[in-house]
Amino acid sequence: MSETLIKARDLSVGFKIGSGFFGKSILKAVDHVDIDIEKGSFFGLVGESGSGKTTLGRALLKAVPITGGSAHYTDGEVDYDLTTLAGPELKDYRKRAQLIFQDPYAALSPRMTVRDIIAEPLEVMGLTKTREETDARVRQIAAKCRLNLEHLRRFPHAFSGGQRQRISIARALVSGPKFVVADESVAALDVSIQADVLNLLKELQRDLKITFLFISHDLSVVAHTCDHLAVMYLGRLVESAPTREVFKAPRHPYTKALFSAIPSLDPDDRGRAQKLEGEIPSPTNQPSGCKFHTRCPFAIDICKKDEPKLEHPGDGHEVACHRWRELADTLAA
Amino acid sequence: MTALIEVKNLTIQFRTDEGLVTAVDDVSFSIDKGQVMGLVGESGSGKSVTAKALMHLNAKNAVYGPKSQIILHTANGPVEVLKLKSARDLKIVRGGAISMIFQEPMASFAPAITIGDQMVEQLMLHSNMSKAQARDLSVEMLDRVGISDPARRFSQYAFELSGGMRQRAMIAMAISTKPKLLIADEPTTALDVTIQAQVIDLMKDLVREFHMGIIFITHDLGVIAQTADKVAVKYLGRIVEEGPVREVIRNPKHPYTQGLLAALPKLDDLDAPLTPVAGDIPSPLERPSGCVFHTRCPKIIGDVCKSKLPHDTQVDPTHRVACHLHTEVPA
Structure with missing residues (x-):
């Protein structure tokens, strides 16, 4: 029943940094990640700054070079190997995979009208032949994104943050993509507007059958919108499961700590949370063994030596932790 | 408890090329020693401008309303902040009795x-x-x-x-x-959640130890619930509701506060739909008449909201709200 749209195995992205006297060093932003994104799903990717979530999203869009492992895109019409994709096939992939940016103030050109902003991808990709056809496509997607059609002639400065984000969503969707990466797309919005944009994305997922990779640092937003949740730490995938499963019984101590760190809305629930010590280590100087052991309250000797593999216990709830079985009850509590 | 700082009828407008823009509109509140007050609101609600006024830090094009008053109570008696002129006098509020933490530590x-x-x-x-x-x-x-x-x-x-x-x-x-008063302007917004939790804990310890008053400015009601004693909710420059943090979060009276709480994703009920506050925040150049929230209010009563500014009503001695729904109900 369920088909996999994106399938990545051992996917790595490394950046060369500083070519000094002792040769080059490599910063591993994404480190041997396995990921399966099902067709039509709303896939959430969370992690703190420096965890590699943005780089992973861009690698799947082929916006940064993949330096190791494999990644495939299969939508029923085409089957692309993302590691070797080039030429006309890459151009075709650009129509099928799109990105929505974080900051709607920086993403829109102030010198173009809303109509031109939304129409640009169609013209660049040569998807429409006449101006009438372009206009029709623009109007159609603008209406879907709940934009007032009379506003198409205006410039972006006239719009508020929520409206601007709807414009950038329309621009991303106008080429009819099947796969959309939304990178922190509601982080810059006010709370009262954020809910509106989230509801819109969900609606578009249903109506247009789009698969979303939703990258966010905000677990409560992810919990409400995503069917599946993957957690990253220092370039590694540490846990991946259906959202409800993760919330009911997180298997990785890091996931648990992330949940506990969300400030509770209950003023009487102060300071009960399990707090994480320290900060995420620098990616150029990564800890040995399990990357999380420097901050993990449950770390033992083996965690410092051996890096845990992502386990697939068969119930769809994957985790990379040496002690997840014995910690199950503690973490679920 | 004695008041540390009292703000009365504070109105701040900015002279811009497009005309006078109202950033803060008739705002009054006071903070006691050792009290943490949360100031919540969305972009454009005038939170930061209010805080900066306490240190007389607003840009030169700021115009203070004639009735605006900020009184800081020091060991040497009360000081009227807005009447301070010389750089030497201003030292009392800039880094002396009042300190400020900003959102972006790299930029500060x-x-x-x-x-x-x-x-x-x-x-x-x-x-x-x-x-x-x-x-x-x-x-x-x-x-x-x-x-x-x-x-x-x-x-x-x-x-x-x-x-x-x-x-x-x-x-x-x-x-x-x-300092006697610490202004924290979105101090945790740029931080990761695990680090945010550490900083919140630290600030709570510091209040206990140094017994200073804190104004905690944020758009995150969760952070407020975890830190503040009382909270003031701002919308388009006005305080629409103020009260003890438990009261305001559990028993919000203003439709805007209720809307903000409903828009927050809640972790204990993943099935609850996210309810946005309808519409967009109006541009500061197009300030609505009457109640500033009426253009987005789901509980609008009628013409009274469009034409008449609601005045503060005490729903109980410590909890006030500015909404016509509550002015109509006899106390």
Whole structure:
């Protein structure tokens, strides 16, 4: 029943940094990640700054070079190997995979009208032949994104943050993509507007059958919108499961700590949370063994030596932790 | 409890090319010693402008309303902040009795001067300490806010510290002059959740230890619930509701506060739909008449909301709300 749209195995992205006297060093932003994104799903990717979530999203869009492992895109019409994709096939992939940016103030050109902003991808990709056809496509997607059609002639400065984000969503969707990466797309919005944009994305997922990779640092937003949740730490995938499963019984101590760190809305629930010590280590100087052991309250000797593999216990709830079985009850509590 | 600072009828407008823009509109509140007040609101609600006014820090094009008053109670008697003119007098509120922590610690530290030199400089400016004393106190404060190896950090630059560390250094610097009031403007917004939790804990400890008043500005109601004693909710420059944090969060009276709470994703009920507050925040140049919230209010009564400004109603002695729904109900 369920088909996999994106399938990545051992996917790595490394950046060369500083070519000094002792040769080059490599910063591993994404480190041997396995990921399966099902067709039509709303896939959430969370992690703190420096965890590699943005780089992973861009690698799947082929916006940064993949330096190791494999990644495939299969939508029923085409089957692309993302590691070797080039030429006309890459151009075709650009129509099928799109990105929505974080900051709607920086993403829109102030010198173009809303109509031109939304129409640009169609013209660049040569998807429409006449101006009438372009206009029709623009109007159609603008209406879907709940934009007032009379506003198409205006410039972006006239719009508020929520409206601007709807414009950038329309621009991303106008080429009819099947796969959309939304990178922190509601982080810059006010709370009262954020809910509106989230509801819109969900609606578009249903109506247009789009698969979303939703990258966010905000677990409560992810919990409400995503069917599946993957957690990253220092370039590694540490846990991946259906959202409800993760919330009911997180298997990785890091996931648990992330949940506990969300400030509770209950003023009487102060300071009960399990707090994480320290900060995420620098990616150029990564800890040995399990990357999380420097901050993990449950770390033992083996965690410092051996890096845990992502386990697939068969119930769809994957985790990379040496002690997840014995910690199950503690973490679920 | 004695009031530490009293703000009365504060109105601030900015002269711009497009005309006068109202940022703060007839705002009154007071903070006691050792009290944490949360100031919540969305972009454009005038939170930061209000806070800056307490230190008389707003830009030159700011126009204060004639009835605006800010009274700071010091050991030497009350000081009217808005009447202070000379740079020497202003020192009382800028770094003396009041300190401020900003959202972006990277932008608030000078990049080419060590953290330590910046701390020493401001201590020597605000006290009679010798350089050696100021140095010792700075290292002690760095240690107090949980920075490991404080003596080494003292001689480092801002770029050498991580985000969480920088924010701790900023807090250490702000409290080293022993201010009576600390203004924290979105101090955790740029931080990761796990680091945010650490900084919130630190600030709670500091209130207990130094017994200062804090104004905590944020758009995050969760952060407010975890830190504040009382909370004021702002919309388009006006305080629409103010009360003890438990009351306002559990029993919100203003439709805007209710809307904000409903728009928040809740972790204990994943099936609950997200309910946005309808519409967009109006441009500051198109300030709605009557109640400023009426263009988005789901409970609008009728013409009265469009034409008449609701005045404050005490729903109980500590909880006030400015909404016609509550003015109509006899007390």
